[in-house]
Amino acid sequence: MNALSQTSTIVKYSQVKKSYGDLEVIKGIDLSIAPGEKVALIGPSGSGKTTLGRMLMTLEEPTGGTIQVDGQLLWHEEKNGRFVRAGEKHLHRMRERIGMVFQHFNLFPHMNVLDNVASAPRKVLKLHKREAKERAEAMLAKVGLADKIDVYPSQLSGGQKQRVAIARALVMNPKVMVFDEVTSALDPELVGEVLEVIKDIARQGDMAMMLITHEMDFARDVADRVVFGADGRIVEEGPPKEIFENPKSDRLQSFLGRFR
């Protein structure tokens, strides 16, 4: 199984499938992401983009195929020479490398902004209280919310909430991060501030990003590669310039036509 490990990919989907009962939403996807690469997933609603991200974050288990993260199988582990369904321990080890920002923020309403960001470093990374706090403060400063550390999520705007959520995911220092339609639940005037923060991170970081988005300009600006999916399959992929200026498939042409 050593052939599986390739240092040039941080994430590798191989013939990944996902069904809910009789409904197959992902129909055999192959997709690799290089370390530090920013990949935008675009496509119509229901094309399976979010499911793809959720399977990487171990929120949904694939019904077929394999996902590798950092050269190791995500949903399988080796036991007595055989690959079996991964247990909680294996998933826990794998998740160290993966982070996610959600469409609906999912901040912890019972914690103030600082604790939202500092709790995982403290409890999961077992950092000393002071160090967890310092890291969290630094991360909150990075997303422009250093002055909000004492307030509760309910007192923040949508854009601020999402920036806290980004800081909360970043502070765990993942190698790959899923951004799942992070601006879709925001008022239009708040979208910009969140996208700016993400662009900033993309510029300075060596963290790979999977950007599931409906913001075409954003995808064009940030992504190294754009993947267009529809009906549970990848229809077309390539550099942003290619995808947006010279779409080849009919599906992509008509999809992009809706944004003009």
Added chain:
Amino acid sequence: MNAPWMEFVPLLWEGLKVTAEVAFLAAIAALALSGASGLCRVSKYRTVQWAAKTYTELFRGIPLLVLLIWVYFALPFAGLELPKLAAAVLAIGLNYGAFGSEIVRSSIEAVPAGQREAGIALNFTPAQRMLYLILPQALPRMLPPFGNLLIELVKATSLIYFITLSDLTYQAMILRNNFLPWTPHIFGLLLILYFLLSVVITVVVKWLERRLTEGRV
């Protein structure tokens, strides 16, 4: 002629102490059972879920009086002879724990799925997710129904009179035998005392609710 109130007070006071003692111990038993069985209901293991569900359905479905009588009068035939107090606490605890189990389960399930998912994304272990993320949000939801349940529980302790524990109700009955013409006064006092007990619980629960949701809007 004035009612001999001062004759009533010492006996009712003795009864009140017994009622409070039974209620307090039974409440602890009920809360412990609620928590344990409510957590089992949301376990990922089917058998654990099933065991807790069986307990809940069984003890919710039995009238408390029947359970009380059974524990006190029938268990001795199986070789288990419990003191009155223990029998009362056990019966009331089992009965109200079954109702409380539902409160715990439903409050945990009412925490949005996104909270669990955020916990997974941050690599919290399942136990940490429950302890640091889910329960702190579920607890404030549990408080109002638990307040209700505790008031119910206090009132239900009046049934222990049937296994001859000398609680408030028992003492009132004794007083009534001795002061028959004052029956309305004695039972009036009894009503007020139970009511006051429930007011105390309401106040404490309200205070807890405020404490637990402090800072959040």
